[in-house]
Amino acid sequence: MDTTRRPSRAWYVVSAGLLLAAVVVLLVGVLRLFSALISYEVDPVAATADVTIGDRPLAVWSASEDPTVSCSAESSAGEESLRGTTVTQTFTKGSTTWRKLGSVRGAPGSAFTLECSNATGTPPMVGVSDEPRVLQQARAVLLWTLGGGVLAVVGIAVGLTALLRRRARPHGAQ
Numbered sequence: 001m002d003t004t005r006r007p008s009r010a011w012y013v014v015s016a017g018l019l020l021a022a023v024v025v026l027l028v029g030v031l032r033l034f035s036a037l038i039s040y041e042v043d044p045v046a047a048t049a050d051v052t053i054g055d056r057p058l059a060v061w062s063a064s065e066d067p068t069v070s071c072s073a074e075s076s077a078g079e080e081s082l083r084g085t086t087v088t089q090t091f092t093k094g095s096t097t098w099r100k101l102g103s104v105r106g107a108p109g110s111a112f113t114l115e116c117s118n119a120t121g122t123p124p125m126v127g128v129s130d131e132p133r134v135l136q137q138a139r140a141v142l143l144w145t146l147g148g149g150v151l152a153v154v155g156i157a158v159g160l161t162a163l164l165r166r167r168a169r170p171h172g173a174q
Helices: 009-039 134-167
Strands: 043-045 048-052 059-063 070-075 082-084 088-093 098-102 111-116 126-130
Touching: 009 134, 059 070, 059 111, 070 082, 070 098, 098 111, 098 126, 111 126
Parallel strands: none
Antiparallel strands: 043 126, 048 111, 059 098, 059 126, 070 111, 082 098, 088 098
């Protein structure tokens, strides 16, 4: 009497379903990342401009290759709020490459006067945007990747288990 049960086709269907789900999860993660990168915009402003903080700090960018471009941001109360960046961040959209100069921080809705200059005395091309959420995007991609990876491993394990059980010889058979 054969006491070993061979796996049904359901094992293979479950394995294929898990692998398909893994591919979908990985694709969604990658598409969300590309969507966030593609939709990111820097709004050009005059070298001296009034800016308002939104829900996030305001990133200040320069489209000039001139390393002497510097900016300051002052509130109506005279508070300086521009913090420089220690990490070089660049962003290219079309033919324009933006270099991050720093961030203006304050309460949502607070207004600042942004003043930018350079060593040549000509007004530099500057822009502002919401502070990029680099760490949050990286964390989201990591979670989507881990989720897809776990689904893929489980799908492969189920498929291999089904294959190994199908090929196993019943005990006592020669």
